[in-house]
Amino acid sequence: MRSRTLSLFFLPFFAAIPAIAQTAAATPASGAPVTQDQIAALQKAVQNAQSAGDNAWMLVSAALVLLMTGPGLALFYGGLVRKKNILGTMMQSFAMMGLVTIIWAICGYSLAFGHGNSFIGSFEHMFLRGVGLTPNPDYAATIPEQTYMVYQLMFAIITPALITGAFAERMKFSAMAVFLSLWSLLVYCPMAHMVWGVGGLLNASGHMIPSLDFAGGTVVHVTSGVSALVTCIYLGKRIGYPHTNMPPHSMVLSFIGACLLWVGWFGFNAGSALAASPLATSAFINTHFAAAAAAFGWVVAEWIHNGKPTALGAISGAVAGLVAITPASGFVQPFAALAIGVVAGAFCSFMVFAVKSRLGYDDSLDAFGVHGAGGTLGALLTGLFATSAINAVYGKGVPTGAFEGHWGQMLNQAAGAGIAWGISIVGTLILLFVVDKVIGLRVSPEQESAGLDLTQHGEEGYDLNS
Amino acid sequence: MLKIEAILQPSKLDAVKDALLEAGIEGMTILEARGHGRQKGHTEFYRGREYTVDLLPKVKIELVILDDLKEKAIQAIVGAARTGRIGDGKIFVSRIDEAIRIRNDERGETAL
Numbered sequence: 001m002r003s004r005t006l007s008l009f010f011l012p013f014f015a016a017i018p019a020i021a022q023t024a025a026a027t028p029a030s031g032a033p034v035t036q037d038q039i040a041a042l043q044k045a046v047q048n049a050q051s052a053g054d055n056a057w058m059l060v061s062a063a064l065v066l067l068m069t070g071p072g073l074a075l076f077y078g079g080l081v082r083k084k085n086i087l088g089t090m091m092q093s094f095a096m097m098g099l100v101t102i103i104w105a106i107c108g109y110s111l112a113f114g115h116g117n118s119f120i121g122s123f124e125h126m127f128l129r130g131v132g133l134t135p136n137p138d139y140a141a142t143i144p145e146q147t148y149m150v151y152q153l154m155f156a157i158i159t160p161a162l163i164t165g166a167f168a169e170r171m172k173f174s175a176m177a178v179f180l181s182l183w184s185l186l187v188y189c190p191m192a193h194m195v196w197g198v199g200g201l202l203n204a205s206g207h208m209i210p211s212l213d214f215a216g217g218t219v220v221h222v223t224s225g226v227s228a229l230v231t232c233i234y235l236g237k238r239i240g241y242p243h244t245n246m247p248p249h250s251m252v253l254s255f256i257g258a259c260l261l262w263v264g265w266f267g268f269n270a271g272s273a274l275a276a277s278p279l280a281t282s283a284f285i286n287t288h289f290a291a292a293a294a295a296f297g298w299v300v301a302e303w304i305h306n307g308k309p310t311a312l313g314a315i316s317g318a319v320a321g322l323v324a325i326t327p328a329s330g331f332v333q334p335f336a337a338l339a340i341g342v343v344a345g346a347f348c349s350f351m352v353f354a355v356k357s358r359l360g361y362d363d364s365l366d367a368f369g370v371h372g373a374g375g376t377l378g379a380l381l382t383g384l385f386a387t388s389a390i391n392a393v394y395g396k397g398v399p400t401g402a403f404e405g406h407w408g409q410m411l412n413q414a415a416g417a418g419i420a421w422g423i424s425i426v427g428t429l430i431l432l433f434v435v436d437k438v439i440g441l442r443v444s445p446e447q448e449s450a451g452l453d454l455t456q457h458g459e460e461g462y463d464l465n466s
Numbered sequence: 467m468l469k470i471e472a473i474l475q476p477s478k479l480d481a482v483k484d485a486l487l488e489a490g491i492e493g494m495t496i497l498e499a500r501g502h503g504r505q506k507g508h509t510e511f512y513r514g515r516e517y518t519v520d521l522l523p524k525v526k527i528e529l530v531i532l533d534d535l536k537e538k539a540i541q542a543i544v545g546a547a548r549t550g551r552i553g554d555g556k557i558f559v560s561r562i563d564e565a566i567r568i569r570n571d572e573r574g575e576t577a578l
Contacts (some may be wrong), residue, residue, distance in 0.1 A: 048534070155481055242515075245517045245519070247510060247512050247517050248512055258489065302511075305514065306511050306514060306516075308511060309513070312512055312513055313513070316513060349514070352513050352514060353513070353514030354514075357514075357515075366513060
């Protein structure tokens with residue numbers, strides 16, 4: 001069975017064929033005992049096969065996660081703004097694809113995943129020094145470290161891009177570029193290191209505060225959502241909010257964007273298994289189930305509340321469910337994912353309908369209501385539903401989540417979310433203050449009413465007369 | 467010569483156009499418009515926020531006709547555009563002093 005799988009796997013690889021043929025055919029024919037060399041060759045072939053499978057899946061996953069930012073998030077957010085701001089909004093996501101990539105290559109990856117202290121990595125991998133095509137067993141023993149590096153880069157890209165939803169339609173492009181570039185260094189890298197980095201404070205396999213975060217509920221969604229809240233309060237409301245109508249200019253674009261987010265999220269969550277393993281399947285199913293259940297939860301809540309099930313409600317709910325399942329996706333059973341989804345859909349719709357208007361902040365596209373609130377909820381629910389049957393982080397059969405009897409996990413989860421809140425509030429406030437003093441955050445009122453497309457980029461999204 | 471301006475529900479445009487053609491009126495200009503009369507508009511919901519949309523999409527047709535086609539044109543428009551509900555639109559009739567065909571400088575009724 002094993003040798004058949006192997007030969008199937010290696011059929012296309014010219015180099016490997018002679019080796020396989022030797023181990024499979026030569027041994028029984030001669031009747032001689034198997035030599036150490038042959039065992040070593042077989043082990044090497046097994047490793048190569050696993051590496052080929054895992055690497056294929058991880059490269060696809062990396063591409064899927066990039067698909068979430070552009071076009072996914074760009075379309076989702078772009079459709080929700082007024083039409084004079086669509087290019088400005090899409091450019092904010094796209095700018096992250098460029099800027100964060102450069103930062104990541106220079107020092108971001110090193111600060112997040114280098115050997116540092118409990119809070120941040122080091123400069124050992126600056127300019128990707130030592131990040132080659134051999135695996136780094138600290139993180140993923142079967143894929144080239146460059147695959148791991150580029151996969152993590154895609155997370156670093158989407159996280160600041162999510163924040164742009166809170167300050168839509170009113171920030172200077174220059175200020176946005178500087179603010180979010182620095183944010184990725186000051187907030188994202190330390191948080192990623194704490195949760196996933198070797199020796200990180202919150203690393204689930206570490207010995208300090210094992211906070212479970214499979215695919216970035218705290219690292220990506222709590223940090224971006226809370227920073228979004230801080231930014232929209234610091235920046236103030238859009239001119240005319242909340243009295244002027246500011247409806248989405250194209251629900252169709254948002255709809256396409258949200259569906260691309262859903263598909264891309266399979267790479268985000270299932271890819272976080274870092275291998276084409278059964279755990280990846282588990283995360284894949286959970287991701288899909290939670291999105292479906294949350295779309296249902298949001299729409300039902302809205303139907304009761306406003307009397308109509310809206311398209312925007314359905315897609316917002318799906319995104320909320322995807323956010324909430326992110327930390328839990330590799331730790332829970334499918335029915336727990338359904339439960340997490342329904343709760344997330346109802347809870348996030350409440351945050352968006354009731355809490356936002358009660359408190360009066362202008363989180364324009366609900367980056368906090370969906371990512372901050374959904375991410376925090378997901379972090380806590382992960383502690384509730386995590387089970388050693390799916391992912392035995394503490395050892396086989398050792399209780400993982402609260403429902404298995406390990407209630408202490410709830411404290412670990414709260415600590416993880418709390419630290420994400422703290423670092424986001426402090427880091428974002430410092431950066432906003434500095435960038436506001438040096439560049440100025442907001443466009444002028446005249447520019448705001450003319451729109452970001454014309455005033456920041458000298459272009460228009462729609463020119464139907466040309 | 468008379469000018470007939472009619473503001474209609476966009477969904478009624480095709481029926482009105484056909485009725486006018488049937489009544490022997492061939493030239494017309496169509497404008498996409500927004501507006502409201504007593505109908506006032508409707509509400510939309512986006513993420514729980516209620517938006518009042520008071521300017522609704524309408525279509526305005528303009529035609530200039532001979533005086534004796536007036537009743538025929540009005541009957542055609544009313545017959546095709548009426549649903550009996552608020553928001554069906556209005557027709558305005560006014561007098562036209564001069565008409566000029568740009569192609570050959572024809573003037574008056576022959577230019578129509």
